[in-house]
Amino acid sequence: MAWYDEDSWATAAFAPKGSTIAITFLLAVLLPILLHQFIYRKATPTTLPCFLLIGPSGAGKTAFLTLTERKAVAQTHTSTAPSAIEVLLPEDHTPQSSHYRSPGDPAYERSRRFLLNDTPGHGKLRHFATTQLANPTNVRGIIFVLDAATVAEEAGLNETAEYLHDVLLALQKRYTGATTSKGPKEIPVLIAANKMDLFTALPPHLVTQQLEKAISEVRKSRAKGLKDSGAALSGEEEGLDEEREWLGEGGEGSFEFGQMEEVGTSVTVHGGHVIRGDGADVRSWYEWIASHL
Ligand SMILES: Nc1nc2c(ncn2[C@@H]2O[C@H](COP(=O)(O)OP(=O)(O)OP(=O)(O)O)[C@@H](O)[C@H]2O)c(=O)[nH]1
Ligand SMILES: [Mg+2]
Structure with a gap:
């Protein structure tokens, strides 16, 4: 037919x-x-942008989360499980993506929403944070909270630097291991130097300096460990350099946060405090969140 x-x-x-x-x-x-x-x-993403709170135990991650959620600080305890909470950017900050929107626009309100994902900082519970880092879908940025009074002492500084080193290394691996030519989306890091209200707290520029110095040390000792074990296994030292297992430019000399730009990670340090009698001062942290929202 x-x-x-x-x-x-x-x-x-x-x-x-x-x-x-x-x-x-x-x-x-x-x-x-x-x-x-x-x-x-397609046009309206159903998942919210997420900011990951990472840092050693007692730094004030949960305190910052409660402050953002309830606009007031509450008593916190050592966290044992991660928790993600949907929060709103405070009114006096404008998300970067909404600079040209009027405040009445429903899209403006929507753009102020984000998820804050709190992770436990205890050494035994860091796998919650590291699994999130291994596959950071939707993670817009990482907020590494640290106690600026603790990093004034050797032990606290070393613990913080080691954790930060591992976080940055995970981000670097994600970048260098990417299979697309464009590279994965950038994940910026904010180092939130908390507890600035304490008398013993280091000011932000000293926190930066001390951390860079301590991370250089961590890197040096890790590289040495790698080389030693590699040499013991294969009897030679070549070939290990190519794996780029260490942070920054080849792992030589001193580490600077600027070196992370090369692997798609900008690192910013801002001081602040979540708790004090006359209120919190975390404006610069919110400002940073707003600039990446
Ligand atoms: N002085 C001062 N104390 C703070 C500040 N922020 C938090 N703290 C205190 O630090 C302690 C630890 O805070 P948390 O928020 O529970 O710490 P965390 O980072 O969640 O710790 P983990 O859950 O163990 O990973 C609490 O007793 C807070 O009251 C601050 O800005 N200044
Ligand atoms: Mg906590």
């Missing part, structure tokens, strides 16, 4: 038949609805 025959499908499609009219009607009604749903899904 040819297509131009009297009872072929082509003739039926143009004939005033009941079934033809019904199919055309359904198509006309359903197509815009389906199209709308498809485009709407």
Whole structure:
């Protein structure tokens, strides 16, 4: 049967038949609805941008989370499990993506929402944070909270630097291990130097200096460990350099946070305090969040 025959499908499609009219009607009604749903899904992401709170135990991560959520500080305890809470950026900060939106725009309100993901800082519970780092979908940025009074002492500084080193190394590995030519999306890091209200706290520029110095040490000792074990295994030292297992430019000399730019990670240090009698001062942290929202 040819297509131009009297009872072929082509003739039926143009004939005033009941079934033809019904199919055309359904198509006309359903197509815009389906199209709308498809485009709407694509245009409005259903998942919120997420900021990961990482840092050693007792740094004030949960305190910052409660402050952001309730606008007031509450008594916190050592966290044993991660928790993600949907929060709103405080009113006096404007998200970067909404600079040209008017405050009445519903999209403006939506752009101020984000998830804060608190992780436990205890040494035995860091796998919660590291698994998130291994596959950071939706992670817009990482907030590394540290206690600026603790890093004034050798032991505290070393513990903090080791953790920070591991976080930065995970980000570097993610970047260098990417298979696409464009590289993965950048994940910036904010080092939130907390507890600035304490008399013994180091000011932010000293926190930066001390951390860079301590991370250089961590890197040196890790590289040495790697080389030693590599040499013991294979009897030679070559080949290990190519794996780029250490942080920054080849692991030589001193480490600077600026070296992380090369692997798509900008590191910023801002001081602040979540708790004090006359209120908190975490403006610069919110400012940073706003600039990446
Ligand atoms: N003086 C001072 N104390 C603070 C500040 N922020 C938090 N603290 C205190 O530090 C302690 C630890 O805070 P948390 O928020 O529970 O610490 P965390 O980082 O969540 O620790 P883990 O859950 O163990 O990883 C609490 O007793 C807080 O009251 C601050 O800005 N200044
Ligand atoms: Mg906590």
